[in-house]
Amino acid sequence: MNFRDHLLAALNTLPDVREFYIHVLVTAPAKDNSLYPYASPRPRLYVQDILVLLSEQANPDSPRLLVAAIEACIYLAPATDCAILYMSKIDSTGQGLAPPPTANLVRAFIRWYADPATRPVAARHLWVQLFARAQRQYLFPNSSDYPAKRPLSDARLCAWWQRVFNQVGADMREAVGGEGRVEMYYVLPGHNELEAQQVMGGASFPSTSTATPQWLYGHPYTQTKIPLPCSPPEGLHNLGHYIPSFEDDPKNRFMDEIAFTDTPVSPRKRPRTDTPRDTGDGPESQDRERDKDKKDLPMGELGKVGLDEFWERMSFRQECVVGAVTGFFSIGISVSEDRVPSPRPSPLAPQPGQVPRSMNRRILSTLLTGVEFSTPERARKATDLIEGTVRGLCEGLAPKLPPPRSKNQNAEATRDFLAPSLPKTPPRRRSDLPPVNDVSPNPFDEPEATLETYKAHIFGSITVSNPPxxxxxxxxxxxxxxxxxxxxxxxxxxxxxxxxxxxxxxxx
Structure with missing residues (x-):
């Protein structure tokens, strides 16, 4: 069973009679060293982008409409035998039958990467991380205008994610056995543990089931039971080795401010001397040693701010002080060495069903800027365009896409992100980030999305026929x-x- 069939099988338990159509786009691995920009040295990582689009048809006479989508990334760190699954965005349109399939789809998605029997990356330790922030829409523009869509409030969204992780954690505890380990952490900035339990309506109270791992209130960066993806240097504290910089995550913006606070200015170069050669103990050698030592030191206050202080100060950030409840969730799964395939395949080795990264970016750009889902008719046209574009790219065709909306046309779609009660993480100061070392080229050719790949790995459908x-x-x-x-x-x-x-x- 491949990834696509695994996701479809999870929908077979939904009630009522309906048909689901799925598109699964997983890119080939690419070298990446931007996840820990302030680590010294930067770890070598490999990243894959994942996009899942699910549409539903209530009966043969009704149109097919997109109902759910998942955007995520999987990072592999071979040096520490770790992987990170970052759940970037989850969204639904509210235009399908009840109950919606989003929860089943998300649980199956995480289980595929968490279970060592199906995990597509060779790593003993996996961290699943996400930042929960309530928005009226994430991936489907103007879908909040559809009356049947009922977005969860901030507290209910955090409680929803914890229920999802509870079920995944219970499944993983059974899958990894007695030799494995499953740890779950969560923190709601600005709330202590008792307040978090009250805000989330009791969903965060310890589970009475022995199969479900217990939740730990706090961050996972001081624990030593499961290795972290970027191992910190011995005897030198650098916050940049602990906190990853995911896209649209308030932690990365805060890391930028800490790194560029009190950053020492590099001294002026000394004038050249007439000495024909450096003897090894002159001023030039001393400058080189001093520059080398400074190069290894953390930037700004990254060496002064502790992990507990970082999370305490996070509660005063813009995204956490405007009245909306936000949450950071992490689940770690560790297995023994014999559960990992041996010998280890190359992190860049192509796998069946993978597509080029440009294809994911094009589909996602069209979804965010070229269509909208405010009415069933517009949702039908958007579904036809998105699904037709995926098939057309696999067939070698270049479908004509509509031009992106102008700023005025797109204002309605982005108004939720500009609302004071639902803040959006400001863009990073990328020009000020440390320079990225050039990565060597990929020895493998970029995969080509073909019609065979489309039929075997990307597109699939399932008919659900259960009692209502x-x-x-x-x-x-x-x-x-x-x-x-x-x-x-x-x-x-x-x-x-x-x-x-x-x-x-x-x-x-």
Whole structure:
């Protein structure tokens, strides 16, 4: 079973009769050293971009509409035998049947990479990380205008992610066995553990099941049970070795400010002397040694700010102080050496079903700037365009894409990101970041998306035929079982309580 079929199988348990269509785009590995820009030396990583698009058709006469999407990245650090799965964005349109398939899809997505039996990267240790911040839309522009879409509030979104991780953690505890280890961490900046439990409605309380790992309130960067992807140097504290810089994550902006605080200015070069050669103990040799020592020192205050202080100060960041609840979630899975394939394949070795990175970027750009999902008709046109573009690129065709929306046309789609209560992480000062060393070219050719790849790994469908979801009976007993109570035409049993009138006294 490949990745696509694994995701489709997870949808087979959903209630009602409907058909799902999925597109899974996983890029080939590429060398990357930008995840830890302030580490010295920078670790050599390999990254893959992942994009999953799920559409639904309620019946043969109804149109096919996109209902859910996942954008993620998987990083591999061979030096520490670690991998990081970063869940970048999850979104839904609300234009499918209830219940939506998003939770099933996300759980199956994480399990594929977390389970050592199906993990496509050769690493003993995996960290799944995400930043939960409530937005009305992430990947489907104007989908918040559709009345049936009900975005979760900030606290409910954090509770939703914790329920997802609870189920994944229980599955992984069973999969890794007694020799493996599963650790789960979460922190809501600006809240202590008791406040976080109250905000999330009790979802974060310790589980009574022995199969589910216990949640630890806090960050995972001081623990030593599961190795971290970027091992810190011995005897030298550098915050840049602990905190990864993911896209659209407030931690990277904060790291920039810490790194460029009190950064020492490089001294002026000394004038050249007439000495014919350096004897090894002159001023030039001393300058070289001094420059070498400074090169290894952390930038700014990265060597002064501790990990606990970093997370304490995160609660005062813009994204965490405007009243909205945000959360950082991490789950670590570690297995023994015999659970990893031997010999290890090359991190850059091509695998079946992979596509070039340019293809993912083109599809994602079209999704974010070329279509919208405010109405079923617009969602139908957007679904046809996106799915047709994926197939056309695999067939070697170049479909004509609509031009990106102008700033005025795109203002409505981005208004949620500009709202004060739902802040967006400001862009990074990339011009000030340390220079990236040139990486050597990939010895393998860029994969080519073909029609065979499309049929075997990218596109797939499944027909779900299960009994409809049984609605919950009201606790008061005024709604009979089998009725939703949402439709005025439902036959409901209403118990009318008669009001007992007080008898008037004869002498009144």
């Amino acid at each position: 979801l049984r609605p919950k009976a009201a606790a008061s007993g005024t709604i009979t079982e089998g009725s939703t109570g949402d439709n005025p035409g439902d036959k409901t049993k209403i118990n009318v309580l008669a009001v007992r009138k007080k008898k008037r006294r004869p002498d009144a």
